Amino acid sequence: MEVKTIDKGYYDVVVVGGGIAGVSASVSASRLGAKVLLIEKQINLGGLATGGLISWYEPLCNGKGEQIIGGIAEELIKLSVKYSYDSLPKAYGGTDKSFPRTDRYGDRYATKFSPCVFSLALDEFVISNGVDVLFDTYATYPVTENNSVVGVIVENIDGRCLFHTQKIIDATGNALIMQRAGVPCRTGKNYMTYLVHSIDEEVIKEYNNDKCAWKLRKWEAVGADRLGKGQPQGMGTFENPTASEVTDFITEGKRRMLEKLKARDRYSYEVMSIPTIPQLRTIRQIVGDADFNGITDETYTDSIGKVSDFRAGKEGSVYQIPKGALYNSQFKGLYAAGRIISAPTHDGWEVSRVIPVCAFTGETAGKLAVLGANN
């Protein structure tokens, strides 16, 4: 049977993946006047941050009172709490409703947010910024001629469709489009994680004490620890996982969670949200023209700006990110955004994969695509 490809017209920039990086990339390109299409395989925006129930926006500051990241990353931290609760300190515009503070970050420019309300607000954000969005649409392959982008193939309820474009921003979280275009990639290791949000009498009591709604969401995780302790027997560390290994990762997480729940009085709790995206941290990243290594005194002539480090003990650490980490110039018209930028060291990938830095590299990828860098 021959599968017909439906021609869907032209966009200046196509962004694949509606996580934090893709949202930021699409809005930044649109604000520069480009006609932008954002393609998301699920039906909600936010990716891991919302559908993966992460719901903790790592800091925009350096942990010593200095704000490092601004731009769309700052717009998004504000949006994440605009229509719902926050745990932002007063110094950063918070309501202080969350006090007494219980998180480990003290007065950082970081916050808890409602994954559901933030995701709804992201729709409003991208649409009001003139971005066209296609949900429930899976981008399968880039179309290239002589290593230059000329289009992208997607599958959805309409069938197999082709969008013509010379610029694709890969914000898939696993570099699917760039890898399929032939861009060399590196893979990362992942340990088991399955995180849900639940509610029970204990958290309701806590909520009643200070009327702080984020306390109604209890984060409950099963899986291994960072050293891989607790990794299911016979399972590896999920490096470069195949489709069936991703399925194992998910089903084993669900099985363990259900076992945990079976031990409870079934009338005493509710699971409010389960993840809709695999909670894999580091799947695949591109090999770019330059590497972001997460070294404080590394400077670049093509630096795109500075980011901070979310990790405890790294207060004050600030890093430049080189522009070349967002593309491989052998492949024209392709840009990486978010947790797939070229960051080969442990520190580089750790720093670049968190929400504010994904927003920052997303915003930059949108600008590079419109301005024609690497094209």
Ligand SMILES: Cc1cc2nc3c(=O)[nH]c(=O)nc-3n(C[C@H](O)[C@H](O)[C@H](O)COP(=O)(O)OP(=O)(O)OC[C@H]3O[C@@H](n4cnc5c(N)ncnc54)[C@H](O)[C@@H]3O)c2cc1C
């Ligand atoms: C367990 C865990 C805990 C974490 N904790 C924190 C934390 O506390 N704070 C923090 O700031 N960060 C945290 N992170 C990291 C952070 O949440 C993510 O790395 C970041 O949100 C990634 O954003 P992204 O946009 O690059 O990718 P993603 O969020 O993965 O977005 C990619 C999007 O692309 C879509 N997509 C993929 N392929 C296709 C395709 N072919 N066609 C169409 N759409 C596609 C996906 O559905 C998804 O919506 C955590 C991550 C994990 C896994």
